[in-house]
Amino acid sequence: MMIQALREVIKRMHYPLEVMLTCVRWYAAYPLSLRHIEEMMQERGVFVDHATIHRALVQMADTDRIRWRVERSGGQEMSKLTSVDELFEGRHFDREMIILCVRWYLRFKLSLRDLVEMMAERGLSLSHTTIMRWVQRYAPEFVKRWNRFGRPTGRSWRVDETYVKLRGRWVYLYRAVDRAGQTVDFRLSIRRDVAAAKAFCKKAIKSQGRPPQTITLDGYAASHRAMREMKADGALPGDTTLRSSKYLNNLIEQDHRNIKSRVAVMLGFKRFKNAAVTIAGIELMHRIRKGQFNLPARFKEAAAPAVWNAVLSA
Numbered sequence: 001m002m003i004q005a006l007r008e009v010i011k012r013m014h015y016p017l018e019v020m021l022t023c024v025r026w027y028a029a030y031p032l033s034l035r036h037i038e039e040m041m042q043e044r045g046v047f048v049d050h051a052t053i054h055r056a057l058v059q060m061a062d063t064d065r066i067r068w069r070v071e072r073s074g075g076q077e078m079s080k081l082t083s084v085d086e087l088f089e090g091r092h093f094d095r096e097m098i099i100l101c102v103r104w105y106l107r108f109k110l111s112l113r114d115l116v117e118m119m120a121e122r123g124l125s126l127s128h129t130t131i132m133r134w135v136q137r138y139a140p141e142f143v144k145r146w147n148r149f150g151r152p153t154g155r156s157w158r159v160d161e162t163y164v165k166l167r168g169r170w171v172y173l174y175r176a177v178d179r180a181g182q183t184v185d186f187r188l189s190i191r192r193d194v195a196a197a198k199a200f201c202k203k204a205i206k207s208q209g210r211p212p213q214t215i216t217l218d219g220y221a222a223s224h225r226a227m228r229e230m231k232a233d234g235a236l237p238g239d240t241t242l243r244s245s246k247y248l249n250n251l252i253e254q255d256h257r258n259i260k261s262r263v264a265v266m267l268g269f270k271r272f273k274n275a276a277v278t279i280a281g282i283e284l285m286h287r288i289r290k291g292q293f294n295l296p297a298r299f300k301e302a303a304a305p306a307v308w309n310a311v312l313s314a
Helices: 002-010 017-029 034-043 050-059 064-073 095-107 112-120 128-149 194-208 221-233 250-265 272-289 304-313
Strands: 156-166 169-178 183-189 214-217 241-244
Touching: 017 034, 017 050, 034 050, 095 112, 095 128, 095 272, 095 304, 112 128, 128 272, 128 304, 156 183, 156 194, 156 250, 156 272, 169 194, 169 250, 169 272, 183 194, 183 272, 194 221, 214 221, 221 241, 250 272
Parallel strands: 156 214, 214 241
Antiparallel strands: 156 169, 169 183
16 A cells, blocks of 8 residues: 555656655654755765655655654754745745844844834834744744854863743753854753753764864863763763863853843743743854854855845755
């Protein structure tokens, strides 16, 4: 039944049966994204795009595992390549205004109601909750699209954690910068312990694609223990240098100011997920200010709206 359904799909896709069977089998059996499968097939000399694989999966999802993965993904794999027009489709406001509100909210010390007043001067009537929903909806998309142009940071990391208020309680924001002050990564955590320090370090290594050569920590014992255990487990190279220096960590202590000064105006968060999304957007704006993205030379003197439209459309 599965083969017959696939044959019907292939008639409209012009691909050999063996190719589509391989794509479906890999997607059902392994934790691969559609884009990963597309790249793997290209190494075999077969150029089948991710959208074709997705259509085949949707139309012939006869096994529970394939159906579960298609439904569970919720279109996230396809959203990675969603065009800008599709991204803002169905909105009642122009995309330029949406981008502007989200960008200004994440960059400047403006409240949602401040932005409502500023937009009213432009003849745009909207509520503060609308802007809040825009931030939660589009900040992750902006981060994902800007990250395609990200530059690798240095391999000498300064790691530290700071505090953010969530429902009147403090949660912990793990952050790292390199010796030049370039942001390596961040992670929001409920706890400040060994597991949280490990999770942050693994996330930072994954985002950078390579481990650090030197990690400078503060005096907190759990962080040192986490790094030692990661070296013992092989998650960090054995020759990674671990050190503690309050003087060297002044760099990241000063870098915290840019994030905390923006968060402080928000008077705390209500939900952990919303806090993580908003802070990710703030970190993105901070990285843009520090020039951590490889953009064409023609954009160096361009206005911010033109740069943003080019990056989101690329």
